[in-house]
Amino acid sequence: MSIIKLSINGMEVEVQKGTTILEAAKKVGVHIPTLCHLNLEGFGIVNQVASCRACVVEVEGRNTLVPSCSEKVTEGMVVKTDSARSITGRRMAVELLLSNHPKECLTCAKNLECELQALSQDLGIREIKWEGEKMDYPLDKSSFSLVKDPNKCIMCRRCETMCNDVQTVGVLSAINRGFDTFVGPAFNLDMDNTACTFCGQCVAVCPTGALTETNDVGRVWRALHSSEKHVIVQVAPAIRVAIGEMFGMEAGSVTTGQLAASLRRLGFDGIFDTDFAADLTIMEEASELVHRIKHGGRLPMLTSCCPAWVKFFEHQFPDMLDIPSSCKSPQIMMGTVMKTYYAEKKGIDPRDIVVVSIMPCLAKKAEAARPELTKDYNNNVDLVLTTREYGAMLKEAGILFNQLPESDFDSLLGESTGAAVIFGTTGGVIEAAVRTAYEWITGEELENVEFHQLRGLEGIREATVNIGDLKLNIGIAHGLGNARKMLEDIRDGKSQYHAIEIMACPGGCIGGGGQPYHHGDMDIIRKRQEAIYKEDRSKVRRKSHENTAVLKLYEDYLGEPYGHKSHELLHTYYIPREKI
């Protein structure tokens, strides 16, 4: 690799050939503002379209300002990021964006999280000089998961990169030309009428309020304030390692105790942990895997916990619906158990129970509304909030999350093991399944429960785990583009796996579309992952089949894992869908 010498603001810099001006400037501590640019380091996700011009700088000898995010350095280049021309040019680029942007910051869902807002503050913009034509598109509120407001779109194309290059879902594209351009599905179809998986990764990277989650906070408040309803709540494993960020806590803080305490303060009638259902999922899923292996069933078996992944394969691989496990996701299993077992134990009519889920995910909202996941016209899960919505609710209620004393989940559906906690990260579901499958297949106790070969953040991982005489080949993918590669290999007969775990979001649920915004800082995701494993280590019981509350559920109500009643309540089926 050859070295390039250049000067930035009078400072000499040496960088590798192929470096952009933006990266070179970072090396000498020069900050150049960016907007459309996105580089999720370590995840191989880059959006480099240079469409917003917010990062333009002056290069000596060049007639026009150049976008530093995409312009590569050359030998002897003289760059001035702080000249009057550079500063004016950048401000003008942002002012022009603002001239066609709704002035709704105070009431916008993205208020204080908006990168356009932060940028105009950094650039000292105090008036919008130009009043030009404004976009006027209807909002897309067709889905249960997300809201698309094209009027707030700045054409950064980050969502397109996520939807097409990373997730390979291919729903979002720029349509039309010039001022009439908007980002949307083919023929501007309603999002609900497309192959959108509702993974929410477009929302996770949208710099403005053009893509946000459907807001269900009001519905949860109404349920809580209604005296006739018994309102109970479950929280997903990935919430406890992320929500603290919204209250000034370090990324990677484990806040399980505060989480339970905060739910109690809000007045829920029962405070439960989706981790319970994660353990239950393992009982069913590991049984199904053992059953498939012993009886020559369809292999590999793919996990089915992730609703975005489920919808992805329904649209993209409708010919392979026999491959995923038939297990419902932990969220839906929990809802089912709450509306049956719990209702029976408590002597409450399931129609009077409102189940609220707090999930790191937008797809969980759509999943809860799937008709085949309702029972007797009764939703298993009634309302779903994202981590962000729940955090906002706590702020509304004046609950200082970071100062709360620790509390516990309620009994009956509150106990969980370390195996359940790790559901929150890529590799976790399959590791939990292996812990249980090992003991079931060999009949021996598993000494070391940590399978480090299954951990990490590489997009596709594979490992072989020796379970007695059986060499269990395991595949792991996170990000739907990686999942697609795995599925294509299966279709082509190239796959040698017994079991594959797939999560739609980069990093798994810790990087879910409903989590506190990471604003491109992927260290946050890494810290959340470390926190998940830390929580696992802190647990006395770390194998799902040792969860005493789950064992009691089988004893009192379900009978055998993968048995008749389980099939009725905890398993589902998939529906082939079109690709649009």
Add this chain to the structure above:
Amino acid sequence: MYYTVLELTQENVEGGRNLKNAKGKFVDLDTKKLDREKIDELDEYIDSLEDQKGSLIHILHKGQSLFGYLPENLQIYISRKIDIPAAKVNGVVSFYSFFTQEPRGKHTISICMGTACFVNGSDKIFNELKRELNVENNKMTEDGLFTLKDIRCVGACGLAPVVMVDDQVYGHVKVSDVSEIIKKYREED
């Protein structure tokens, strides 16, 4: 209501229903309604290509020459045939002004809105054309005879303002000339 429209049932497998768009209009994506002979010819063309995904624009040109325009169901058909997302296909179709998603009339009347024509009053002629034909820009008249289209400079600025009907150029057009020009083509038909 949820999801059901997208279930891959036998009748939906090739499209076969209308889907709602963000403006509340329904889009017909039924690929079965496409003319079978023309589709066979399009298939033959696509199958002859070495790099099908890289030839999207060529395929769209072929489709438009066969069908006269690129209706939504044809875009869906092409998207599935070469395995490119429909959104990408629609993005390309809606970007290039040569492609049209509306049926075209027998004659295309183009009005130049380039600088020279514009300063010589082409906007007034444009309005007169809309009034006389009772049609909006880029739309076909009810009788299917004309499509009205605004275009940029045609390179005949000396003749500004310029109207073209198919390949025939009319220069120095005045508002009062409009009905004469249209009449000629109506009578021909």
